[in-house]
Amino acid sequence: MITKNDVVEVQKEWSDGIINIGKAYIRNDDYSELTNKFIDKLYAFDLGEVLFKPTLASDVQFRLKRDSALSYFIAGNKDFSEDNGFALKGWLDIIWENASIKIEHEIAIAMGNYYFINETEKLKVEFSFVYKKVENGTLKIILHDSHLPYQK
Secondary structure, three states: OOOHHHHHHHHHHHHHHHHHHHHHHHOOOOHHHHHHHHHHHHEOHHHOOOEEEOOOOOOOOOEOOHHHHHHHHHOOOHHHOOOOOHHHOOOOEEEEEEEEEEEEOOEEEEEEEEEEEOOOOEEEEEEEEEEEEOOOOOEEEEEEEEEOOOOO
16 A cells, blocks of 8 residues: 555655756766666656656657656757756755645555755746556656646
């Protein structure tokens, strides 16, 4: 059975991964390999399509394949020219505020706001994530939907 604490833990792991990718980029370390490991560990592309709608994508906003998620996080794919590497923005902290976490058998659904903080900005983003418990007992993301809040 999935617990709410399991969801909070995987959210922290996701945040740590994004922050570490940015740190590796700044140090000129192999951030590409780090990002590939991050995606393989936390996203269920090994099981099929993942419904991925990243925050700052508007030309190709719905991403179903692994290479499109990789491009969003670290850029460099000519098929996704709008991508400039979201994970490379030097995020220092990511704060999650779950409005709710709902558990349904081997699926967990979380919705709320998360805040991306670097030296120059605090970016508020709305999210919905769906996690599936896989064979080894870990949670993997099968839906990642995030977007900027509505502006009046």
